[in-house]
Amino acid sequence: MDLLIPFNAAVCGIEELHGHSAAGVSHVLSILDPEHPVPEAFGSYGEHDRLELRFHDVIEEEPEKIAPRAEDVAEILAFGRRMMAEEAPRLLVHCHAGISRSTAALTLVIAQAQPDLAAEALLAGILARREKAWPNLRMLEFGDAMLGRGGTLPAAAAAIYRHQLGIRPHLADVFRRTGRAREVDAAEALG
16 A cells, blocks of 8 residues: 555566465456456455456447446446445456556555545556556546546656656557547657
């Protein structure tokens, strides 16, 4: 647990799930592609409360893809509220790679738990926790609106995108080709 997050939290991808089975997590937020099976790793976890959501890692409506919906984000926030009502929760958030959907979900759970925490500090904390973070913009936009944050979460995410493009400039072309140009544009608008 750190000063920014009032509970223990970890983010990972599917391949890392086995490494968290002994951590004693109390809550798992599992975000999977619609067609992906439930990861077998959960068979080695102790008792825990798990929310499983299924949508693709996209930020725009696309044919043959299921985009995150406002209802999905509302479920994430409701799960976070239930978790925070318990004593000493330990949260694990995962998606396929532990980069986009999971980091967006953790951002929103923390933003809800720490409403006075500046968006810039929150997103910097996410990046410190998961060095390859690239939070899903669509999820952040829905959550920001629901939490009444006035667009600060998506705006702060642009700094993470900019940071990642500074390290991995090839991602700009990758994300533009895969329908995520708005994230790249946000990073480039920072100058």
